[in-house]
Amino acid sequence: MRHFLFCSAAILTMAAYPATVAAQDDRISGGNDMGITAPADAFPQEPGSDYFLADYTRYEAYLKKLEKQSDRMKLVNIGKTAEGRDQWMAIVSSPENLARLDEYRDIASRLARAKDLSEEEAAALAAKGKAVVWIDAGLHATETVTTQSQIHVIYRLLSQNDPETLRELDDVIMLFPHDNPDGLDLVADWYMRKKDPKEREFDSIPRLYQKYVGHDNNRDSFMAQMPETENANRVMFREWYPQIIYNQHQTGPAGMVVFVPPFRDPFNYNYNPLVMTTLDEVGSTMHSRLVAEDKPGSGMRSVAPYSTWHNGMFRSIAYFHNSVGLLTEIIGGPTPQRIPLMPDTQLARNDEPMPIAPQEWHLKDSLEYQWFLNRAVLDYASRNREKLLLNFYKMGATNIAKGNKDSWTITPRDVDALKEAAGDEAPPPEEGINVYRAKGRVASDLYSMLQQPENRDPRGYVIPAGQADMPTVVTFLNALIKNGVDVEQATSDFTVGGTQYPAGSYVVKTAQAYRPHVLDMFEPQDHPHDFEYPGGPPKPPYDITGYTLAYQMGIQFDRILDGFDGPFTLVPDLIDTPDGTISGTASAGWLVPHTSNNSFALTNRLQEAGVPVSWIKQPINAAGRDFQPGAIWVPASAAAQQIMTLGADELGVNAYGLSASPTAEMLSLTKPRIGLIDKYGGSMPSGWTRWLLEQYEFPFSVVYPQELDKGDLEDKYDVLIFANGTVPGDEDSLYQKPRESRQPDPQDIPAKYRPWLGEITQDKTVPAIATFAREGGTVITVGSANRLAELIGAPVEAALYKQDGNKREVLDRREFYIPGSLVTARVDNTQPLAFGMPDTVDLFFDNSQSFKAKGSGTTPISWYDSADPLHSGWALGQEKLEDTVAVFDADLGDGKVFMMGPEVTQRAQPYATFKFLFNGLFYGPAATK
Structure with missing residues (x-):
């Protein structure tokens, strides 16, 4: 299959076909x-x-x-x-x-x-x-x-x-x-x-x-x-x-x-x-x-x-x-x-x-x-x-039968553990494994390792109601329903395995015909170590290796290993966005938790109407509940009242009315002028980002290299987004090199598409972007586009490389290879770039780069604190990620550069990491005003 990358635009109206008819x-x-x-x-x-x-x-x-x-x-x-x-x-x-x-x-x-x-x-x-x-x-x-x-x-x-x-x-x-x-x-x-x-x-x-x-x-x-x-x-x-x-x-x-x-x-x-x-x-x-x-x-x-x-x-x-x-x-x-x-x-x-x-x-x-x-x-x-x-x-x-009894799915990790337990001795070929003794254990004991009770496949999953981001939970469940999976909902409180769950919780049992799909969406993928030959380089997989959707979307769920039932009823069709609640007396205004992705759509609606919005920097207690850093403060007004009511109904956002304004330190937001970088022929990561911005109602413009080269970007934009693949690489680059874009002769295409031509260049585009950032603009780089962050002088450098004299070189695939997997990282959710996020998150890592600080003015937002962060997929040399930074908040002059090594918006699937981008769109302009 040819991979053609093309740009977004209106439907083309072309010349009529020739009138000739085949003989x-x-x-x-x-x-x-x-x-x-x-x-x-x-x-x-x-x-x-x-x-x-x-x-x-x-x-x-x-x-x-x-x-x-x-x-x-x-x-x-x-x-x-x-x-x-x-x-x-x-x-x-x-x-x-x-x-x-x-x-x-x-x-x-x-x-x-x-x-x-x-x-x-x-x-x-x-x-x-x-x-x-x-x-x-x-x-x-x-x-x-x-x-x-x-x-x-x-x-x-x-x-x-x-x-x-x-x-x-x-x-x-x-x-x-x-x-x-x-x-x-x-x-x-x-x-x-x-x-x-x-x-x-x-x-x-x-x-x-x-x-x-x-x-x-x-x-x-x-x-x-x-x-x-x-x-x-x-x-x-x-x-x-x-x-x-x-x-x-x-x-x-x-x-x-x-x-x-x-x-x-x-x-x-x-x-x-x-x-x-x-x-x-x-x-x-x-x-x-x-x-x-x-x-x-x-x-x-x-x-x-x-x-x-x-x-x-x-x-x-x-x-x-x-x-x-x-x-x-x-x-x-x-x-x-x-x-x-x-x-x-x-x-x-x-x-x-x-x-x-x-x-x-x-x-x-x-x-x-x-x-x-x-x-x-x-x-x-x-x-x-x-x-x-x-x-x-x-x-x-x-x-269905496997979902109703104890069963096990054998994966490479299980086989590796079995081999480790067996030791190095080989069984006599004529006798086979049945009489094989290793480390004092007979073969039947070894085989029983593959069927440990704690390693059973789940009989089902319980997704508790009342999670911090229920609209995203519903999006996850709808993805299952669109694929024919049976989803049930509890009509009253129930208890499973000693844990009580509230009414409204969702249940997905594995005793159904599409059990393989259910397991694949909840359980980690364990891709085998696939090499070209023993001791050789890894054989690239066809596409990615780890994608567990429940992990990508940050869904809280419990794996239930024993049979269970309860007051459950089958969900008949796609689930509507749950209704949000507005409580309290809002004579002064409303507090909205930062934990729901839909809070960004609400914020955009408020700003479009001219309603002021702020983020409270510290954790506070108000309206009888605790709010994490980043709680959204909306002062009372008639315009705000209407939007908040619709936001609860349409977006499922909860709001809490206050009779007095909070006294905590706030970050006042401004309506950001967003430029999303694209290129002639189109960038798929940019296209996915465009779809996301539309879903969450961010206003933005699509920007091409010719416009970047003209400079004076601060006159039109507050934030520029460079998605993975939008910045060309070079032979010595430590960042994954994107596919080359096609650049036709301008005279061979209609005039309206000629402004889309061009590439980001080191001699012309980079200085313009550096000036934009130093004069107060915000630059967001994702994936391979982080090469640009280094080029414009952000005080951060790549951490994954090997040194050959004075030259940095890409790590050999035998040393480090993580082809499209989920890795777990720590998050500092007291920082504005991570407001509303949990303490840990699964990041989509596709041979991405990681970072280390190169000077002052940097704040690590998310980093790897383990030698084995792999959660789903395949990883060689993952220990090299330990103590490196995945997401950086870096100062550059009067502006900001937010470097996001993993693809935080990959194919619009990792809802758990969208906030890195969305927070950056508001926080950058607010922090630099």
């Missing part, structure tokens, strides 16, 4: 006698033609035409996109099946949920039911093969009457959604804007192809915060429950055509192993179909880095829901290309059974491969319909 004798799909309009007759050119891309607007019109012409298709609008388009899904099956969709959807639901259903009843349902297969397109909009292919696949299924097609229509309900309508319109319109076909390209698109997150729309699955992801998850895990989820991508491995599963290790230890064995079956079927159709060039496992560990992707979240998740990565595009000669790919092997010769390649070639890949999946589902449905039930029933 009839060169059609990818032939004509038919069923009255179904062929793609060649519905678009200006046939989708799949060289130098042509069909956009979503025409695709949508074509789907609506097909629905009117065919009794094999039903068109369903599954929701709105981020830019407001309708997201369509075509349901394709036989006319008889379409007439009974509700019945078959109910069967799929009952088998997936596996509740109150015997195996005999499940077998009867499986015999009656239809396999459900999801085959999507267009998730990554610059991966153009998938959308152009879907047009032809649907057409062929509606127009062909061969025995295989008719059998598949009878046995399978096929779901064909489009994952990213906004992106398809953007990419197709940009590609087609030039009249000369040979000049067409989409590498220079100015913005992200999903409004906020671009390529990361395939990392949002367990959070489902983007509307397109929420729409897809609802269909997959709450409505239709497909047994196979086929997520199509490109580009394929060099010298080959397409990657097709099976995947490489490691797989995640939480999901049912039947998912993986079935996945391998389907993948092998796909390879065999290509070979049988004389379509060489497919590869598996070792030809690509894809694993099945991370839960955040469309195809991988399927595993935690007992579905087979497929990923293919194919070459191709509207501009013809060549398959290069790669000598190693010319030798047949298990992972590359049929090599392909170097040759010119066209989009229509890829479409033919996609047809047979789709065909293989549908054929498998048809021939194995009952087995798929019954195994779907069996996995769910097994998960």
Whole structure:
């Protein structure tokens, strides 16, 4: 998959397509006698033609035409996109099946949920039911093969009457959604804007192809915060429950055509192993179909880095829901290309059974491969319909049963402990472990180490009501519900394991079909130590290794190891933001705790209305309760009264009225003028930050390097945010080097995008930013952007490096490697940058940098006080973090620099660390005025 990074902007309106139509004798799909309009007759050119891309607007019109012409298709609008388009899904099956969709959807639901259903009843349902297969397109909009292919696949299924097609229509309900309508319109319109076909390209698109997150729309699955992801998850895990989820991508491995599963290790230890064995079956079927159709060039496992560990992707979240998740990565595009000669790919092997010769390649070639890949999946589902449905039930029933008894999930830490206990002696090969004695213990004793009672999997989790940030708790629970997890709520007080919990507390039991997903969201990930070879460097994981959502969001919960019950009722749907309370007599004003993230949205509303807001620096006791440092003081006024009332209702914020103003020292806030740095082509971390700022109602402007270079920034901004990846690195940089952005010739793009061009440079941009800070501005740097903080002279330096003479060098991966994990750090929550936070917090650390002071004027806000801070994921050399600083508050002249080494806003998931950024936006300007 190509990772294209693009910027935010309005929807592009481009030139109309050329009027030429592909020649009839060169059609990818032939004509038919069923009255179904062929793609060649519905678009200006046939989708799949060289130098042509069909956009979503025409695709949508074509789907609506097909629905009117065919009794094999039903068109369903599954929701709105981020830019407001309708997201369509075509349901394709036989006319008889379409007439009974509700019945078959109910069967799929009952088998997936596996509740109150015997195996005999499940077998009867499986015999009656239809396999459900999801085959999507267009998730990554610059991966153009998938959308152009879907047009032809649907057409062929509606127009062909061969025995295989008719059998598949009878046995399978096929779901064909489009994952990213906004992106398809953007990419197709940009590609087609030039009249000369040979000049067409989409590498220079100015913005992200999903409004906020671009390529990361395939990392949002367990959070489902983007509307397109929420729409897809609802269909997959709450409505239709497909047994196979086929997520199509490109580009394929060099010298080959397409990657097709099976995947490489490691797989995640939480999901049912039947998912993986079935996945391998389907993948092998796909390879065999290509070979049988004389379509060489497919590869598996070792030809690509894809694993099945991370839960955040469309195809991988399927595993935690007992579905087979497929990923293919194919070459191709509207501009013809060549398959290069790669000598190693010319030798047949298990992972590359049929090599392909170097040759010119066209989009229509890829479409033919996609047809047979789709065909293989549908054929498998048809021939194995009952087995798929019954195994779907069996996995769910097994998960429920495991949640109702003592069970253990074996992870690498357990195996390491077992080896340590066994010692260095090897058992006699002919006798095996059964008679192996080590350190005076027999094998049965050793094995019992894997089943210690205290290491059991939980029977469930209790999330107590009354937490400091209940709106964030509800956001966490809604993320579970969006993924089909059953969440219950207590209707009255109850006691479990000697602990009393109040009414309104939430309960998530593991005795449910989606138990693997529940465990993955609450329990730490223990990624294996995966090396290129013994003693060699670590093998980079595919994406991140530790992401436990309950940790990232700072949720307080209790793990319950024994069976329990109580006055619990199932939550029927997404939970509304809990109502806040306003208490006391507010003749002087209100105190608001700083602990809720939504308090920032309330503050922004107050400032927008001109209501003064202050932070109380010390802990105080007022209104009969203790407030931590940072309590928000809002003086009484009519305008404030209205906003506070709405804030309680809409934001769930609690406020306490006082009849006299507090006498403690306060920090008076000003409405900050915020600039969020972005770049031509788009920055995903900046896009996620933009989405966050909008959610919490911060006013801001997007700023590009050309504006930074002009200087006089203090005239327009109080705060500048540099998200991870927005500051270019260099060869000697100790900070992770971001991907290079594409900088087209200004004359090749519309004039309105030319101000977005440019890069942050050391000779021009850095002095302008240094001047901004020294004259009272606030600079916030996150992740790799902390290189900028050092360049502008902040009295802080990198702590993770090795010294080679006078030169600092990046630590070797063998010495230090933490690829996307959660590490625990201490927090000084008496400091304004950490107001409202707990004493410890889990930070998302992705090969980040850590810091040490280099002079006066620095205050450590968060630091590592342990040699083993890893909480979830994988870490080598983590002891090097001890006594280094994760978050610094540094003075620079009259201004502030807030350095945040870990990605405190990573993919808008770590709600527990948002306050570092949000506090900085208010505190910096307030402290320097």
